Amino acid sequence: MLHNIPELVKKRMNYLEKIDAEDRVDGTPRMERLRQIPPETGKFLSILAAGAPNGEFLEIGTSGGYSTLWIALACIERGIKIKTFEILEEKIKLAKETFRESEMANYIELVEGDTRDFLKEEKNISFCFLDAEKEVYDDCYNLIIPNMVKGGLLVADNAINHYETLKPMINKVLSDERVDAMIVPIGKGELLCRKI
Numbered sequence: 001m002l003h004n005i006p007e008l009v010k011k012r013m014n015y016l017e018k019i020d021a022e023d024r025v026d027g028t029p030r031m032e033r034l035r036q037i038p039p040e041t042g043k044f045l046s047i048l049a050a051g052a053p054n055g056e057f058l059e060i061g062t063s064g065g066y067s068t069l070w071i072a073l074a075c076i077e078r079g080i081k082i083k084t085f086e087i088l089e090e091k092i093k094l095a096k097e098t099f100r101e102s103e104m105a106n107y108i109e110l111v112e113g114d115t116r117d118f119l120k121e122e123k124n125i126s127f128c129f130l131d132a133e134k135e136v137y138d139d140c141y142n143l144i145i146p147n148m149v150k151g152g153l154l155v156a157d158n159a160i161n162h163y164e165t166l167k168p169m170i171n172k173v174l175s176d177e178r179v180d181a182m183i184v185p186i187g188k189g190e191l192l193c194r195k196i
């Protein structure tokens with residue numbers, strides 16, 4: 001999977017990495033910043049997703065589709081689609097371009113709108129990457145865990161760089177007896193939960 005990333009996927013990943021890096025140094029980004037994960041977190045997500053149990057794959061917070069591409073590498077192997085949610089119009093446009101240019105549209109469904117309006121309908125979830133505004137993490141967690149299969153994995157980004165903001169949610173998750181959970185010190189810090 002990581003040894004044979006399709007050339008068009010690599011090309012689009014490089015393009016998005018360049019925009020993201022420029023956004024971080026420029027004072028005036030051309031659009032709302034992409035705020036995407038670093039490549040090592042992408043690889044971590046690919047490997048976790050490849051080994052998740054059977055079920056539905058979700059992502060909350062698409063941005064330009066960078067993290068979606070990493071997770072979708074596991075979807076190629078498994079012959080399934082990931083459903084990814086994005087609320088902002090300019091990000092939706094960029095993500096659509098990403099999935100078209102990388103020729104990965106067969107493995108990705110982009111849902112436009114506030115994730116919380118759709119999550120109640122999602123059942124049989126086996127993998128979820130949560131990477132949206134921190135204010136929605138708790139709501140999303142509460143909607144996902146009851147609908148997750150045994151052994152399903154939920155990964156929430158920014159557990160270290162936004163630790164103070166996320167502290168109440170993180171503490172709740174770490175003591176939630178429905179899951180085993182820990183913070184993995186990779187990238188911006190990943191809160192990793194496995195449904196028991």
Ligand SMILES: C[S@@+](CC[C@H](N)C(=O)[O-])C[C@H]1O[C@@H](n2cnc3c(N)ncnc32)[C@H](O)[C@@H]1O
Nearest residue numbers: 035036037061063066067086087114115132133
């Ligand atoms: C940190 S960025 C995602 C970065 C992306 N996961 C990546 O690594 O390439 C967060 C994204 O979540 C989106 N978002 C925030 N709240 C949302 C919500 N309630 N529903 C859907 N998308 C949301 C934002 O518009 C933004 O594009």
